[in-house]
Amino acid sequence: MHPYEMGLLLKQRHKEDSIKLRYGSLYTVIELLLARGFIVARETSRDGKRPERTIYELTPSGRDELHDWMADLVGQPVKEYPQFEAALCLLPILPPDEALALLRQRLRLLEQSAAALAGQIAGVAAENFPPLFLVETEYRLALQKAEQAFVSDLIQRIENGWGPLDLWRGLHQDREGTIAKLYQQYGGGPMS
Amino acid sequence: MHPYEMGLLLKQRHKEDSIKLRYGSLYTVIELLLARGFIVARETSRDGKRPERTIYELTPSGRDELHDWMADLVGQPVKEYPQFEAALCLLPILPPDEALALLRQRLRLLEQSAAALAGQIAGVAAENFPPLFLVETEYRLALQKAEQAFVSDLIQRIENGWGPLDLWRGLHQDREGTIAKLYQQYGGGPMS
DNA sequence: CGGCATATATTCGTATCCGAATAAACGGCT
DNA sequence: AGCCGTTTATTCGGATACGAATATATGCCG
Numbered sequence: 332m333h334p335y336e337m338g339l340l341l342k343q344r345h346k347e348d349s350i351k352l353r354y355g356s357l358y359t360v361i362e363l364l365l366a367r368g369f370i371v372a373r374e375t376s377r378d379g380k381r382p383e384r385t386i387y388e389l390t391p392s393g394r395d396e397l398h399d400w401m402a403d404l405v406g407q408p409v410k411e412y413p414q415f416e417a418a419l420c421l422l423p424i425l426p427p428d429e430a431l432a433l434l435r436q437r438l439r440l441l442e443q444s445a446a447a448l449a450g451q452i453a454g455v456a457a458e459n460f461p462p463l464f465l466v467e468t469e470y471r472l473a474l475q476k477a478e479q480a481f482v483s484d485l486i487q488r489i490e491n492g493w494g495p496l497d498l499w500r501g502l503h504q505d506r507e508g509t510i511a512k513l514y515q516q517y518g519g520g521p522m523s
Numbered sequence: 524m525h526p527y528e529m530g531l532l533l534k535q536r537h538k539e540d541s542i543k544l545r546y547g548s549l550y551t552v553i554e555l556l557l558a559r560g561f562i563v564a565r566e567t568s569r570d571g572k573r574p575e576r577t578i579y580e581l582t583p584s585g586r587d588e589l590h591d592w593m594a595d596l597v598g599q600p601v602k603e604y605p606q607f608e609a610a611l612c613l614l615p616i617l618p619p620d621e622a623l624a625l626l627r628q629r630l631r632l633l634e635q636s637a638a639a640l641a642g643q644i645a646g647v648a649a650e651n652f653p654p655l656f657l658v659e660t661e662y663r664l665a666l667q668k669a670e671q672a673f674v675s676d677l678i679q680r681i682e683n684g685w686g687p688l689d690l691w692r693g694l695h696q697d698r699e700g701t702i703a704k705l706y707q708q709y710g711g712g713p714m715s
Numbered sequence: 716c717g718g719c720a721t722a723t724a725t726t727c728g729t730a731t732c733c734g735a736a737t738a739a740a741c742g743g744c745t
Numbered sequence: 746a747g748c749c750g751t752t753t754a755t756t757c758g759g760a761t762a763c764g765a766a767t768a769t770a771t772g773c774c775g
Contacts, residue, residue, distance in 0.1 A: 335724050344706060349612045351604040355763040358725065363761095381769055382724045401617055404610035406625035408632055408670075412543040413603055418596035419659035420541045425593055433598035440600055461705070463686040467611035470673055477669030478600075481662055494655040513653070514536060527754045547733040550755065555731095573739055574754045 333384040334361050349467045361387065369393030415478070423510065426503045427489065427496055434486050441479045448472045525576040526553050541659045553579065561585030607670070615702065618695045619681060619688055626678050633671045640664045 332340075334357050341347050364370045370387045377383045389397070422430060452468055462469075489496070502510065524532075526549050533539050556562045562579045569575045581589070614622060644660055654661075681688070694702065 350609045406628045416659050417542045436598045473673040481665040
């Protein structure tokens, strides 16, 4: 297959929803695979005056690597850094009322996209397509629902004075340095 | 604050668990913030013959940007690309029995790290530290539990012949091209 | 049948990222 | 007092990522 065709195929099979695909990077990656001997060029052809295409093919060592990589990805969870987690780290930066409004907005958007996902799954399932090839979408949906539940719970807790709310409000009224003091006050706290 | 101190502070407050921090990148980022006017250098000092330290400070425009950025991060969910989701895309590459074994291993590791997280939360909560500053850890735990539930469910489904299993086994017995045929057979399928 | 949007396929330059190197000061141990 | 491991603080160069540009072919609408 030539690189462009790989990209097309991923797109047609909706894999780009789950595998980040940047056309610019595609060719760099191919070159890397080539340099490490995981693929070899089988032939180059050209159609009229269009750019030349190079067809690549997997080597046995490439097949091994694919297998080992997959085993690693499936068997070993790795820590990743979702943006929302980072934002929650700094949540006290926002005044509580604004935070609440934004969380409500997030919840609304999550509900919408979860509904869309569920619809997509149902649609494809109705065509009798084997579920084996949809499992990544089910995973995405499961995580979204979990986030939804978390945000919804967080909203309720804040509404009920969680935080504690008065302390949080305080951070936005008097002058700075308050957070540092807090961390000092609770000595060990989460830093020890 | 000078860059190194920012790094230390993030580390002491356990924020590096949630905010990816690479010492090499820190200085690049600071330079960017400087170039865009979000921070300014307030003073440079030097202690003996140690490298010179530059103390930076937030500008009003930087404070605005911080606020807008936070509002965006909290209010707008963004699509991200966890590695496990990509792996699930290609799950049929592994023979079903191996996939099962690997999923069981993942489940075990997830259970362990979730227990560790829960312990950490309980420990800090016991010291009476305001929950406002732990919210990112609770989020992480919630997502982990959801993944756990998903994997556990997936294992059970596979054990019960889901997939369908015979088709999946078939992919690893006869020669190649079978997946492509499958996608053709189910016409519209997930690609149309 | 002319023109304009879209598809085919890749290259390139810059932006970003990050591990490793540097180099002085400090602390503790014998 | 001298040695060694850790902490302080930053720089640098190579690896990676990616948006935008390129240049031709094709389809289709009026």
